[in-house]
Amino acid sequence: MEQILANGLYLGAQYALIALGLTLIFSLMNVLNFAHGQMYVMGGFVTYTVVAQFGLPFIVGLLASAVVLAVIGAVCERFLFRTVIKRSKREESTMLLAAGIAFFLDAVILLVFGEKQRGVPKIVDGVFNWDMRLIMPYDRILIGALAIAMVVGFILFMQYSRTGRAMRALAQDRMAAQLMGVDVDRYSMIGFALGAMLAGIVGGLLVTITGINLGMGGPTSVKAFLMIMIGGAGVISGAIAGGFILGMMESIGLTLLAAYGDVTYLAIFATLLVFLAIRPQGLMGKPWG
Amino acid sequence: MQRRTFIATAGLSLAFSLTASVAAWAENATLKIGFVGVTSGPAAAWGISNQRSMETRAAWLNELGGVQIGDTTYNIEIVAFDDQKDPKRAIAGMEKMAQDGIHYVVGPNVDDGAAAVRPVAEQNGIMYFPYAFPKELYTAPASNAILGMVANYQSGPAIYKHLMETKGVKKVAFVAANESDPLSQRDSGVEAAKALGLEVVSDSVTYQVDTTDFTPVLLPVIQSAPDLLVLSGVSPANAPQLIRSARELGYTGLISTETAQDAQVLQEGAGELANGFISVGGASTPELASDAMKEFVERYTAMFGEYNDESNTKVYALEYIIETLKANPAAIDNVEEFKKTMDTFEAANPFMVGDAKLTYVGTSSFGQKRQVSVPLVVNEFQNGAFQTLFVAKVD
Numbered sequence: 001m002e003q004i005l006a007n008g009l010y011l012g013a014q015y016a017l018i019a020l021g022l023t024l025i026f027s028l029m030n031v032l033n034f035a036h037g038q039m040y041v042m043g044g045f046v047t048y049t050v051v052a053q054f055g056l057p058f059i060v061g062l063l064a065s066a067v068v069l070a071v072i073g074a075v076c077e078r079f080l081f082r083t084v085i086k087r088s089k090r091e092e093s094t095m096l097l098a099a100g101i102a103f104f105l106d107a108v109i110l111l112v113f114g115e116k117q118r119g120v121p122k123i124v125d126g127v128f129n130w131d132m133r134l135i136m137p138y139d140r141i142l143i144g145a146l147a148i149a150m151v152v153g154f155i156l157f158m159q160y161s162r163t164g165r166a167m168r169a170l171a172q173d174r175m176a177a178q179l180m181g182v183d184v185d186r187y188s189m190i191g192f193a194l195g196a197m198l199a200g201i202v203g204g205l206l207v208t209i210t211g212i213n214l215g216m217g218g219p220t221s222v223k224a225f226l227m228i229m230i231g232g233a234g235v236i237s238g239a240i241a242g243g244f245i246l247g248m249m250e251s252i253g254l255t256l257l258a259a260y261g262d263v264t265y266l267a268i269f270a271t272l273l274v275f276l277a278i279r280p281q282g283l284m285g286k287p288w289g
Numbered sequence: 290m291q292r293r294t295f296i297a298t299a300g301l302s303l304a305f306s307l308t309a310s311v312a313a314w315a316e317n318a319t320l321k322i323g324f325v326g327v328t329s330g331p332a333a334a335w336g337i338s339n340q341r342s343m344e345t346r347a348a349w350l351n352e353l354g355g356v357q358i359g360d361t362t363y364n365i366e367i368v369a370f371d372d373q374k375d376p377k378r379a380i381a382g383m384e385k386m387a388q389d390g391i392h393y394v395v396g397p398n399v400d401d402g403a404a405a406v407r408p409v410a411e412q413n414g415i416m417y418f419p420y421a422f423p424k425e426l427y428t429a430p431a432s433n434a435i436l437g438m439v440a441n442y443q444s445g446p447a448i449y450k451h452l453m454e455t456k457g458v459k460k461v462a463f464v465a466a467n468e469s470d471p472l473s474q475r476d477s478g479v480e481a482a483k484a485l486g487l488e489v490v491s492d493s494v495t496y497q498v499d500t501t502d503f504t505p506v507l508l509p510v511i512q513s514a515p516d517l518l519v520l521s522g523v524s525p526a527n528a529p530q531l532i533r534s535a536r537e538l539g540y541t542g543l544i545s546t547e548t549a550q551d552a553q554v555l556q557e558g559a560g561e562l563a564n565g566f567i568s569v570g571g572a573s574t575p576e577l578a579s580d581a582m583k584e585f586v587e588r589y590t591a592m593f594g595e596y597n598d599e600s601n602t603k604v605y606a607l608e609y610i611i612e613t614l615k616a617n618p619a620a621i622d623n624v625e626e627f628k629k630t631m632d633t634f635e636a637a638n639p640f641m642v643g644d645a646k647l648t649y650v651g652t653s654s655f656g657q658k659r660q661v662s663v664p665l666v667v668n669e670f671q672n673g674a675f676q677t678l679f680v681a682k683v684d
Contacts, residue, residue, distance in 0.1 A: 116597065
């Protein structure tokens with residue numbers, strides 16, 4: 001049981017961080033960023049390049065991922081999403097744009113970083129072993145703790161900083177925020193950059209454990225959408241809850257259902273179908289949007 | 290004045306030689322060889338190593354002046370189609386090859402794609418070289434598919450037997466991704482292990498290919514205490530993570546797979562934890578690689594920036610097609626002629642040292658020669674490189 005809980009917490013922490021960026025962008029701009037997984041992959045490859053190719057410390061790689069992805073996010077918002085949102089009232093226009101960016105990033109990643117699985121050396125050696133009841137490598141403990149710290153930092157930033165307050169105002173009522181003097185364009189761009197940056201940071205963190213490859217983008221986006229469906233779209237606390245719930249469900253399912261084959265995600269999807277039929281807005285979402 | 294004359298002469302000579310080489314290129318006919326396989330998504334490494342191997346070899350042959358088949362000299366053109374590991378796309382790809390008049394296609398890379406293209410290939414007179422293991426593709430009445438590598442039901446028993454004899458392996462566990470290829474490879478591996486008298490202690494654990502933490506996946510497998518953990522059909526992307534998780538969970542036994550892997554990927558993803566990992570390789574171990582193979586690796590690296598060890602096997606398919614066509618030029622647009630030639634075909638293997646031959650095999654597995662003969666090289670990973678554990682022959 002200890003092992004299941006520890007695995008669930010570790011998975012939940014990384015999932016929550018992935019979902020945060022996605023839900024932030026959705027809450028600010030009503031955009032479903034289908035390219036979120038590709039941004040995660042891009043972040044992983046940037047860290048890999050800095051650490052494994054240039055031989056620089058891991059923290060430099062992580063910072064590089066954050067900066068590169070923030071710039072990519074800002075550019076996407078400024079030159080693509082802002083233009084499309086202004087010219088088209090149809091919500092599917094931004095969805096198609098996001099899907100197009102996902103394909104584009106996939107192609108760029110293939111061209112720049114190649115098709116192979118990449119990884120960087122472990123940042124901490126050794127395994128924590130509590131009498132075979134709980135086994136957890138130290139690097140996972142560190143990455144899990146970092147992910148939780150970043151989630152907390154993000155909440156504090158959104159709660160107490162001027163930029164965070166402006167973005168929350170924007171998410172609650174775009175028109176009212178504009179009338180109160182919030183620079184909507186500026187904070188939308190900052191929000192998108194922050195969301196992309198979070199994806200990049202998770203990619204950078206996990207490249208030390210899971211490695212990274214070209215094909216991880218799509219499945220990562222699917223899992224991120226699952227989390228915000230569970231927690232409630234556009235709600236920060238919902239994304240965190242969704243991440244930890246999915247992590248825990250995965251951990252429990254993989255342990256208890258192992259004897260029946262790979263039915264964990266089947267069970268998760270079936271549970272989600274029933275849950276959404278009862279509560280379509282998710283745990284913490286509002287039925288009116 | 291003399292300097293001017295020299296420059297003018299040199300310029301003219303250069304222009305003439307360029308024109309002559311372009312004319313020589315233009316004079317040659319073009320032989321299109323197709324590739325239908327996965328070059329995007331999680332399994333992209335499989336197809337990209339195929340496509341790049343073909344492109345490297347084609348560029349090399351073209352640089353040498355082309356390939357003479359009968360009285361005609363051809364330049365090789367590779368026509369590639371990304372099936373995205375989707376059988377519907379694989380069918381579309383094979384149809385495109387048929388529309389382009391292509392009779393020889395390498396791929397697809399996976400079982401369902403290879404099975405899906407069979408009717409299109411048979412109706413349009415296309416021979417294809419899948420990297421997929423279902424026996425019905427190669428067993429009569431099927432006759433257009435030629436297995437491009439060593440199948441797991443050929444390599445698996447050889448590996449298990451070797452480990453039983455040399456390491457005293459008695460208990461084995463299998464873990465596979467929840468996809469058709471790995472699952473079928475697991476099933477045949479389990480069958481082979483039982484036939485050899487091994488005790489199978491775990492064979493029901495599977496995982497999603499996009500799993501980011503294999504600790505919970507492997508925990509019940511490791512608790513079954515196997516001597517050998519078989520990663521059935523594992524992709525190069527998942528192998529380092531599985532090895533790492535198994536070792537971190539305290540597993541000290543042997544780990545093996547019947548798929549080809551890449552040394553650099555293992556080193557980056559698992560480091561020294563991957564030491565001792567056993568996998569199936571190709572013909573580029575230092576003991577086996579000929580000068581031509583070494584040059585191929587250099588050319589591939591120069592063209593694409595980095596070599597992929599999977600190409601040690603994938604270098605062969607194009608060579609077999611070209612050499613068989615050389616042996617019977619009538620097969621250039623008639624696959625029935627190609628099939629007739631296969632039974633007696635033999636040519637020098639340029640990628641291996643010694644007097645190794647290119648021949649078609651598979652009679653014992655399929656009842657007919659529908660497999661390229663590549664050496665069954667079983668490697669052990671040690672400190673960032675593969676070391677040859679043993680070499681065997683199929684058939």
